Amino acid sequence: MAIETRDYSAPAAEGQLELLASNLRDRNFEVVIVDSSADAKAAVMERIPVGAQVHSGKSKTLEDAGVVQELMASDRYDFIRRRTLKMDRGTQGDEIRKLSAAPDIMLGSVQAVTEAGQLLFASASGSQIGPLASGAGKLILVIGSQKIVPDLDTALRRIRDYVMPYEDARLREQMGLGTKLTRILIIEQDFRPGRTAIVLVRNPLGI
Numbered sequence: 001m002a003i004e005t006r007d008y009s010a011p012a013a014e015g016q017l018e019l020l021a022s023n024l025r026d027r028n029f030e031v032v033i034v035d036s037s038a039d040a041k042a043a044v045m046e047r048i049p050v051g052a053q054v055h056s057g058k059s060k061t062l063e064d065a066g067v068v069q070e071l072m073a074s075d076r077y078d079f080i081r082r083r084t085l086k087m088d089r090g091t092q093g094d095e096i097r098k099l100s101a102a103p104d105i106m107l108g109s110v111q112a113v114t115e116a117g118q119l120l121f122a123s124a125s126g127s128q129i130g131p132l133a134s135g136a137g138k139l140i141l142v143i144g145s146q147k148i149v150p151d152l153d154t155a156l157r158r159i160r161d162y163v164m165p166y167e168d169a170r171l172r173e174q175m176g177l178g179t180k181l182t183r184i185l186i187i188e189q190d191f192r193p194g195r196t197a198i199v200l201v202r203n204p205l206g207i
Contacts, residue, residue: 006154006157006158008146008149008158008161008162009146009204010146010204011144011145011146011202011203011204012145012146012148012202014202016115016145016148017033017145017148017200017202018033019115020113020115020117020148020200021033021200023115023116023117024117024198026117027117027188027189027190028189028190028191028192028193028194028195028196029117029189029190029193029196029197029198030193030194030196030197030198031197031198031200032197032198032199032200033200033201033202034199034200034201034202035201035202035203036201036202036203037064037065037066037201037203037205038065038066039201040065040067040142040199040201040205041065041066041067041070043199044062044065044067044107044140044142044199045067045070047105047138047140047197048077048105048140050076050077051076051077051078052077052078052104052105053077053078053080053103053104053105054071054077054078054079054080054103054104054105054106054107055079055080055081055099055100055103055105055106055107055131055136056068056071056081056106056107056108056128057108057123057127057128057132059107059108059109059142059206060109060206060207061109061142061143061144061205061206061207062107062108062109062142062206064205064206065142065201065205067107067142068081080099080100080103083099084096084099084100097127100127100128100131101130101131101135102131102135102136102137103131103135103136103137104136104137104138105136105137105138105139105140106128106131106132106135106136106138106139106140107140107141107142108121108128108132108139108140108141108142109141109142109143109144109147109206110141110143110147111147111155111158111159111163112147112148112149112154112155112156112158112159112163113143113147113148113149113155114148114149114150114151114152114154114155115148115149115150115151116151117189118152118155118186118187118188119141119186119187120152120155120156120159120184120185120186121184121185121186121187122159122163122164122181122183122184123181123182123183123184123185124179124180124181124182124183125182126182126183129183129185132185132187133185133187137195138195138196138197139195139196139197140196140197140198140199141196141197141198141199142199142201142205142206143198143199143200143201143205144201144203144204144205144206145200145201145202145203145204146204146205147206152186156184159181159184160181162207163207164179164181166207167179167207
C-alpha cells in the first residue's frame, strides 16, 4: 500500500475555497473570503465593537495576521489576554479561568477544516475549547486555505502528523517544554445563524 504524501502547507484551489464557503454557509456560519493576512486582519477588526470583551487562544494564525498585536496595543477593546498576562496563575487561577470562559467575542483559528465544512480544533490544556464551543457570545475564526482537507480522517492526520510536531518543536524552542494533544473539538454547525464568522484567506496563513 502506498503511503500518502500530502502537502499540508499548500494553498487550496479557488474552486475548493468557493465550495467550502458555500458548505460553511449551509451550516449557519457567516463566511467572507479575503486575499491576504492584511485583509484578514481588517475583516476581524471590523467585526469587533469598540469596548467589547475579547479573548483568543494562542494562535499563530492570529499572530501572523497581526490581530493579537493590534489588540495588545489598543485600549479600544477589553482584551482578556492583556489582563491575564499580568495576573498570577498561582493565586489568581480561578479568576483567570472565569475571565477566559465566557467573553463577548472569541477569536481563533482551526487546525483543519474539511471540504464539507467541519471545523477541527486541537488543544493541550483545553482552556479555549469551552468558549469556542459555546461559552463566547460571538466567534470569529481566521482560516488559511492550506488548512482545507478532504475529510475527517485527513483532518485528524493533519493535526497529528503536521500541526502537533510543529507546535511541540516551537514550544520546546521557546519555553523548553513540549505540548500534548489532549482534546480535539469538532464543530459541525451552528444551531442558528449569527454566532460564528469565518474569514477564509486565499493565501496560506498560520500553520
